[in-house]
Amino acid sequence: MFIGIALAGMTQFKLxxxxxxxxxxxxxxxxxxxVSLIIILDKAYFQFYGTQVYxxxxxxxxxxxxxxxxAIATELDAAPDATALTVVxxxxxxxxxxxxxxxxLGILNPI
Numbered sequence: 695m696f697i698g699i700a701l702a703g704m705t706q707f708k709l710x711x712x713x714x715x716x717x718x719x720x721x722x723x724x725x726x727x728x729v730s731l732i733i734i735l736d737k738a739y740f741q742f743y744g745t746q747v748y749x750x751x752x753x754x755x756x757x758x759x760x761x762x763x764x765a766i767a768t769e770l771d772a773a774p775d776a777t778a779l780t781v782v783x784x785x786x787x788x789x790x791x792x793x794x795x796x797x798x799l800g801i802l803n804p805i
Contacts, residue, residue, distance in 0.1 A: 701721035721759055722791060729755040736794050737767050749801045761769045 733748045743751075759781045767777035796802045 707779065708775075709779065710773075713773070713776050714780050714783060717759060718749075718784065718787070721784065722756075723786070726752065728796070733786045751802055752799060753796065756788075756792050758784040 729751050734741055764778045768774040
């Protein structure tokens with residue numbers, strides 16, 4: 695709902711390429727790599743978690759940007775229009791990115 699309200703209030707769809715590139719790089723590249731590093735360290739040294747928890751952690755790290763970031767951006771008056779548009783774009787990217795990465799990482803093995 696917040697995304698729709700923010701997009702409805704936009705007078706023009708101006709794409710802030712630097713903002714989108716930064717958000718996508720952090721969310722779709724750096725964050726999954728950081729989670730993978732945590733998993734590797736846990737497997738090698740601590741053994742706190744099992745395989746299912748590792749898969750859940752990886753799957754959650756691959757999800758698109760959260761919709762509540764629009765509410766936070768609106769509350770802080772920090773470019774809610776650009777945030778809403780970025781969340782929508784990340785959702786479209788996630789439709790292709792998530793299944794592809796799940797297949798490549800072997801998270802969801804076909805039965």
